[in-house]
Amino acid sequence: MVHEILKIEGLSAGYGPLRVLHEIDFSVNEGERIGLVGLNGHGKSTLMRSVMSLVGWQNGSIKIKGQEIGGARSTGAGRRTHAIVQMGVALTPQGDAIFPGMTVAQHLDCGAYSKIAWRERAKRRDAVMDIFPPLRKLETALVGTLSGGERRMVSVGRALMTEASLYLIDEPSLGLAPKISRSVLDALFSLPREGKAMVIAEQNVALLAGKVDRMVGMHAGRLRGDVGHVALS
Amino acid sequence: MSEMKKLYEIGNRPREVFLSPDGHRPVHKSRVPFSRRHWLKWRSQYNPRSLKLEKRLADKKPLWWLLSLGLLAVVTPFLSNSAITVASIFCMFAAINVLWTLIIGTAGIFSLATLAVVGVSGYAAAAFNVYLGVPWPFMFAIGCLTGLVAGGFLALPSTRLDGLYFALLTLGIVEICRVFVQQLKSLGATNGSINQVDSFIPSDWFLQREGLLLGFAGAFLLLLGALLMFKLVNSERLGMLLRTARDEEAFAEAIGIDYRRARLMVFMVSSAGLGIIGAFYAMYYRSISPSIFSLDQLLLLFAMIVIGGIGRADGAVIGTAIVVLIDKGLLDLGPIRILLVAAIMLLVTLLTNNGLVGARDQFRNFRNRKKSEARARRTEKGGEVMPEEATDMLDKQEIFYRRFNKRLRDELKQLITPELIEEHRAKPLGRHSDALSRVLNYFRRSEMPDKYAIMRQPENFNHYKIVALSGERGAPPRLVDDRLYESLDEAYHAVFLLRVNDLLES
Amino acid sequence: MTAVTLIHGLNLAAIYGLMAIGISILWSSVGMINMAHGATFAASGYAAWQVSLIAQPLINTWFGTGLDASLVMGATMVASGLVAGALFGGLIFMLAYLPIHEKANFAVRSLIVTLAINLATVQLLLFFFGPRQRALPKIFGFGRTEILGISVRNDQIGTIVATAILMLVVVIWLKRSRKGLEITAMMQNPEGAVLSGISVRWTALPVTMLTGALAGLAAILLSQTVFVSPTAGALPLIKGLTIALLGGLGSLPGAIMGAILIGFLEAIVGSISFLGQRYVLFSQFLFIITVLIIRPRGLGGLLDETRESRNV
Known part of the structure; x- marks a missing residue:
C-alpha cells in the first residue's frame, strides 16, 4: 500500500473575483518526485500556495497524511500556514522571499524553527551545506549581498532545513543562468527519497525530463496529463 | 401612467432625484458667479424604458x-x-x-x-x-x-x-x-x-x-x-x-x-x-x-477627524458634531465622556476602513466582494462562464445555455466506456444501444465550425480522409491528419473517436 | 561637566532608554507605533502602588523593617511593575493588533487605536484614583553611596545598574534566542516567516508584552523621583517617542544612543545656571529636530531602507 502524503480533491482557489484554480484533483505519494509543468500564469504557484493556505480564497479538500487542512476560506490568508508547516510541508516560494538582513546561517536556522529541529539546527545546517557546498564559506555573509544563484540556494536550503515530508519547490530555475539552475536542481534530486516527497513546479520541461517519476501538466487552472485519456490508436 | 411608475421602483432609482425637462426648450443652467462651475451636477439622460428625456442629479451631496x-x-x-x-x-x-x-x-x-x-x-x-x-x-x-x-x-x-x-x-x-x-x-x-x-x-x-x-x-x-x-x-x-x-x-x-x-x-x-x-x-x-x-485637547481633536473619516470634509464635520455633542453637550456625565469618545474612536477604527463616512463604501465593497466570490464558487458547479465574462455578456441566455451544455457534457462523459467504443467500432451505423445513441445525438447537434467530416479522396474511390469544416462560407475545410482510411466504417469510427476525445478534453 | 551631572544624565538616559527601546522594538517587529506606552507607564505605576499598599503590612509582619524587608519590597515593586506592564501589553495586543493587523493601513490604524487606549486609560485612572499624586515606596532607600569619590544617590545607582542589565539581557535575547530570531524574521519578511512555521499573529504577543514590561519597569524606576499620577505617562511617552525617532525608529543601538544623548543634554542644560530647567525640553526638541533634518532616518535608521529595498 502506497502512502499518500498529499491528497487534493476539488480544489478551487483565486484572488477576489478572479478564479485561478478549477476543481483540481491531485495526489502525491510517499517517495515520489513530481514535476508540475505549465506556462506562466496557469496556476502552478497558486496550487502550491493554496496548499499552504496563502491565496486569497480557496475551497475544496486538501489532506496531508489523511489530515484535512483545506475547506472553504475567503479571508485570513496565511493565518494557518505556520500550522501547515509544522505538519511537515515546506514551500520554497517563487523568486526570493527571503530575509535580506540576516546572515546565511541565521537564515537557515529560520527553517529549523520548529522545536525539535531547533535543537539539532547545527547538524541540519551542515547537511544543507553538503548539498549546496558554495554556501559553506558564505555562512556569515548577509543574504542581501549574495548573488542570485546563491540566494536561491539559501532559499531552497531554508526549506530543506525543515522537518518536512513534502517539499514544494516553486520555480527553482527562475531567473538563473542555465548552468546554475541545473546545479540547483541536481542538488535537489540528490536528496534521499525515503518517507519524503517532492513537487517541483517548472516552466522548463527539459530541466525535469527523466529526473522525475511523474510529470503533471497545468493549463488554465486545470491539470492535464495526469487524467485518464481514451487512447487514440 | 401609474403603471409606468410601478415599473421603475426597483434598484436605486427611487432614491435618485429626477427632473423631467421640456425637451422642446433649450436647457438653461445657471453658473456660480465668477466661475464656469454649475451649482448642481445635473446629467441629462434618456430613460431606457420610456425613452423620455430626464435630468438626473449626479451628486446629491450639495443638497445634504x-x-x-x-x-x-x-x-x-x-x-x-x-x-x-x-x-x-x-x-x-x-x-x-x-x-x-x-x-x-x-x-x-x-x-x-x-x-x-x-x-x-x-x-x-x-x-x-x-x-x-x-x-x-x-x-x-x-x-x-x-x-x-x-x-x-x-x-x-x-x-x-x-x-x-x-x-x-x-x-x-x-x-x-x-x-x-x-x-x-x-x-x-x-x-x-x-x-x-x-x-x-x-x-x-x-x-x-x-x-x-x-x-x-x-x-x-x-x-x-x-x-x-x-x-x-x-x-x-x-x-x-x-x-x-x-x-x-x-x-x-x-x-x-x-x-x-x-x-x-x-x-x-x-x-x-x-x-x-x-x-x-x-x-x-x-x-x-x-x-x-495640551495633549488632551489635541487627542480630542484627532478623535473628531478619525471618527468622521480622514480626507473628507463631511467626515470632519460629522466627527466634530459627534465628539462636541458628547464632550460639551453631556457635561453631566463627567469623565465618562472622554471614555465614551475613546470607545467610539476605538470601535470606528477597528471596524471601518475610513471613519463613519467611509462605512457606506466599505459595506458596498464588502457586498460586492462576497457576491463575486459566491459567483466564482457557483461557476465551478457546472457553468463554463467565468464571472467576469458573465457580466460582459449581453445575452444572458447564452450563460444558461453554456451551463446546460456543460452539465450535458459531464453527463455524457460518464457514458463513455471501452464497451461503448467497441460497440461503435463494430457497427458505426444502424441500431445502437441507448447510451451510444445519446452520445451520437449530442455529436450530431454540434456547431458547424470545426465539425468533422469525411472526404473521399478524388483519385481513389475507397480512400477517405478526415477534414474539419471551417464553418465559414467560402473558407475550405482543413485536413485533420494525413491518415487514409480504407473503408467508410473505419472513417466513421475515426471521426467518432476524435469527437469522444474532444468531449473528454472539454 | 561635573560627576553629578554625569550620573544624573546616565540616570535619565536609563529611564528614557527603557521607554524608547520599547517603542522601537514594537515598531521594528510589529510595525506599530504604540501611543499607549504612556498609559502602560501610568497603569503599571498605579498597579505597583496598589500592590505596595497591600504588601507593606504583610512584609512588615513577616520580615520586620530591616534590610530584608526593603529588599523584598523592592523586588515586589519591580515584579508588580513588570507584570502589570506585560499584562497591559497583552491588552494592547488584543485591541490594537489582533483585530486589525491584516487590514490595510495598519500603521496609522494601530496608532489611532493605541491613542484611544491611552485616552481611555488616563480617564479610567482619573475616575478610580482621582487626580491626586501617589508616592511609591523607595526601593533603593534614601541613602547615598560613595563611588570613586563621588557621592551618588542610591536610587540613581539602582536605576542605572538595573537598566543596563535589563537592556543587555534584552539585546542578547533578541540576538541569540529562537524567539529573537522569530521576531527578526517577522520584521524582515512576514511571508517568509510564515513559511518557516512562525505564526505572525502570536509572535506579536510576546513582543507587546516585553515592551509593556519595559515600560512598567521604567515607571517603577522613575517613580523613585517623580510621583505616580494618571497623566504621568504623557511626558515619558513623548520623550520615548522622540528619542526612538532620534535613534531611527526600529534601531536598538540608535535608541540607546539617542537616550544617552538626550539624557546628558537634559542633565547639562539643567545644570547650567543661566539656562536652567525651563529650557530643557526646548533644547531637547531643538536638538532632535536638527538631527532629523540632517538625517531624516535618525541616527541608526537603516531598517526602513532595507524594508523598502525589498518591496521594490
Missing part, C-alpha cells in the same frame, strides 16, 4: 450640505444659551477640522500641530491687541500672517521627513509651544494666559444672549469660510495635482507634477486659515490659555 447647515443656522437661535455655546464651539472646531483635513487628506502631510498653529496665532493676535492696542478687526490679519509664518516653519522639515516621523515630530513641537508659553515671564501672573482681549462681541454683550448669538453667527461664517476654502483647494487644480501624487509620488514626478511644492502650498494656505481661526478663538473667549496646546 444645504439641508444640514441650513437647519443648524435656522434652529440654533431658538435654543437655550448653553446649546448656542455648544453650536458655536461645534462650528469653530468643525472649521479647524476641515482645514486639518486639507492638510492630512489633500496635502498628505500627517501634521499633529494644527492646534499649535491655532494657538500660536491666537496668542499673537491677542498679544498685539492687549499689549500694543491694535483694534480687533486687525487681529484677523495678524492671526492669518502668524499662521502663514508658523505653517512655513512647520512645513520645512515635512519635505525631508516621512509621514510618521513628521507626525511624531509635530507632537514634540506642540509640547514645546505649551512649555514655552507657560514659562513666559511676562505671562507668569496669569499662568500663561492672555485675558481681556478685545472682541467683535461688544463687552457688555459678553456671555449675554445677544453676545452668544453674535458669537454663533461669527463661528458659523467661519465654518462656511473653511468649507469654501476646502472646496477651492481640494476640488480645483491644486487638489487634483495632489490626488494624482498621493500614492504614486515617483509617477507624479515623472509626469511633471511638482507635488512637494503643491503640498507646501496647501499646507501654508491651510495654516493661514487656521491662523484666522486662532484670532477668532481668542476673540470668542476674550482670552487664550495654554490649555489649547
Whole structure:
C-alpha cells in the first residue's frame, strides 16, 4: 500500500473575483518526485500556495497524511500556514522571499524553527551545506549581498532545513543562468527519497525530463496529463 | 401612467432625484458667479424604458450640505444659551477640522500641530491687541500672517521627513509651544494666559444672549469660510495635482507634477486659515490659555477627524458634531465622556476602513466582494462562464445555455466506456444501444465550425480522409491528419473517436 | 561637566532608554507605533502602588523593617511593575493588533487605536484614583553611596545598574534566542516567516508584552523621583517617542544612543545656571529636530531602507 502524503480533491482557489484554480484533483505519494509543468500564469504557484493556505480564497479538500487542512476560506490568508508547516510541508516560494538582513546561517536556522529541529539546527545546517557546498564559506555573509544563484540556494536550503515530508519547490530555475539552475536542481534530486516527497513546479520541461517519476501538466487552472485519456490508436 | 411608475421602483432609482425637462426648450443652467462651475451636477439622460428625456442629479451631496447647515443656522437661535455655546464651539472646531483635513487628506502631510498653529496665532493676535492696542478687526490679519509664518516653519522639515516621523515630530513641537508659553515671564501672573482681549462681541454683550448669538453667527461664517476654502483647494487644480501624487509620488514626478511644492502650498494656505481661526478663538473667549496646546485637547481633536473619516470634509464635520455633542453637550456625565469618545474612536477604527463616512463604501465593497466570490464558487458547479465574462455578456441566455451544455457534457462523459467504443467500432451505423445513441445525438447537434467530416479522396474511390469544416462560407475545410482510411466504417469510427476525445478534453 | 551631572544624565538616559527601546522594538517587529506606552507607564505605576499598599503590612509582619524587608519590597515593586506592564501589553495586543493587523493601513490604524487606549486609560485612572499624586515606596532607600569619590544617590545607582542589565539581557535575547530570531524574521519578511512555521499573529504577543514590561519597569524606576499620577505617562511617552525617532525608529543601538544623548543634554542644560530647567525640553526638541533634518532616518535608521529595498 502506497502512502499518500498529499491528497487534493476539488480544489478551487483565486484572488477576489478572479478564479485561478478549477476543481483540481491531485495526489502525491510517499517517495515520489513530481514535476508540475505549465506556462506562466496557469496556476502552478497558486496550487502550491493554496496548499499552504496563502491565496486569497480557496475551497475544496486538501489532506496531508489523511489530515484535512483545506475547506472553504475567503479571508485570513496565511493565518494557518505556520500550522501547515509544522505538519511537515515546506514551500520554497517563487523568486526570493527571503530575509535580506540576516546572515546565511541565521537564515537557515529560520527553517529549523520548529522545536525539535531547533535543537539539532547545527547538524541540519551542515547537511544543507553538503548539498549546496558554495554556501559553506558564505555562512556569515548577509543574504542581501549574495548573488542570485546563491540566494536561491539559501532559499531552497531554508526549506530543506525543515522537518518536512513534502517539499514544494516553486520555480527553482527562475531567473538563473542555465548552468546554475541545473546545479540547483541536481542538488535537489540528490536528496534521499525515503518517507519524503517532492513537487517541483517548472516552466522548463527539459530541466525535469527523466529526473522525475511523474510529470503533471497545468493549463488554465486545470491539470492535464495526469487524467485518464481514451487512447487514440 | 401609474403603471409606468410601478415599473421603475426597483434598484436605486427611487432614491435618485429626477427632473423631467421640456425637451422642446433649450436647457438653461445657471453658473456660480465668477466661475464656469454649475451649482448642481445635473446629467441629462434618456430613460431606457420610456425613452423620455430626464435630468438626473449626479451628486446629491450639495443638497445634504444645504439641508444640514441650513437647519443648524435656522434652529440654533431658538435654543437655550448653553446649546448656542455648544453650536458655536461645534462650528469653530468643525472649521479647524476641515482645514486639518486639507492638510492630512489633500496635502498628505500627517501634521499633529494644527492646534499649535491655532494657538500660536491666537496668542499673537491677542498679544498685539492687549499689549500694543491694535483694534480687533486687525487681529484677523495678524492671526492669518502668524499662521502663514508658523505653517512655513512647520512645513520645512515635512519635505525631508516621512509621514510618521513628521507626525511624531509635530507632537514634540506642540509640547514645546505649551512649555514655552507657560514659562513666559511676562505671562507668569496669569499662568500663561492672555485675558481681556478685545472682541467683535461688544463687552457688555459678553456671555449675554445677544453676545452668544453674535458669537454663533461669527463661528458659523467661519465654518462656511473653511468649507469654501476646502472646496477651492481640494476640488480645483491644486487638489487634483495632489490626488494624482498621493500614492504614486515617483509617477507624479515623472509626469511633471511638482507635488512637494503643491503640498507646501496647501499646507501654508491651510495654516493661514487656521491662523484666522486662532484670532477668532481668542476673540470668542476674550482670552487664550495654554490649555489649547495640551495633549488632551489635541487627542480630542484627532478623535473628531478619525471618527468622521480622514480626507473628507463631511467626515470632519460629522466627527466634530459627534465628539462636541458628547464632550460639551453631556457635561453631566463627567469623565465618562472622554471614555465614551475613546470607545467610539476605538470601535470606528477597528471596524471601518475610513471613519463613519467611509462605512457606506466599505459595506458596498464588502457586498460586492462576497457576491463575486459566491459567483466564482457557483461557476465551478457546472457553468463554463467565468464571472467576469458573465457580466460582459449581453445575452444572458447564452450563460444558461453554456451551463446546460456543460452539465450535458459531464453527463455524457460518464457514458463513455471501452464497451461503448467497441460497440461503435463494430457497427458505426444502424441500431445502437441507448447510451451510444445519446452520445451520437449530442455529436450530431454540434456547431458547424470545426465539425468533422469525411472526404473521399478524388483519385481513389475507397480512400477517405478526415477534414474539419471551417464553418465559414467560402473558407475550405482543413485536413485533420494525413491518415487514409480504407473503408467508410473505419472513417466513421475515426471521426467518432476524435469527437469522444474532444468531449473528454472539454 | 561635573560627576553629578554625569550620573544624573546616565540616570535619565536609563529611564528614557527603557521607554524608547520599547517603542522601537514594537515598531521594528510589529510595525506599530504604540501611543499607549504612556498609559502602560501610568497603569503599571498605579498597579505597583496598589500592590505596595497591600504588601507593606504583610512584609512588615513577616520580615520586620530591616534590610530584608526593603529588599523584598523592592523586588515586589519591580515584579508588580513588570507584570502589570506585560499584562497591559497583552491588552494592547488584543485591541490594537489582533483585530486589525491584516487590514490595510495598519500603521496609522494601530496608532489611532493605541491613542484611544491611552485616552481611555488616563480617564479610567482619573475616575478610580482621582487626580491626586501617589508616592511609591523607595526601593533603593534614601541613602547615598560613595563611588570613586563621588557621592551618588542610591536610587540613581539602582536605576542605572538595573537598566543596563535589563537592556543587555534584552539585546542578547533578541540576538541569540529562537524567539529573537522569530521576531527578526517577522520584521524582515512576514511571508517568509510564515513559511518557516512562525505564526505572525502570536509572535506579536510576546513582543507587546516585553515592551509593556519595559515600560512598567521604567515607571517603577522613575517613580523613585517623580510621583505616580494618571497623566504621568504623557511626558515619558513623548520623550520615548522622540528619542526612538532620534535613534531611527526600529534601531536598538540608535535608541540607546539617542537616550544617552538626550539624557546628558537634559542633565547639562539643567545644570547650567543661566539656562536652567525651563529650557530643557526646548533644547531637547531643538536638538532632535536638527538631527532629523540632517538625517531624516535618525541616527541608526537603516531598517526602513532595507524594508523598502525589498518591496521594490
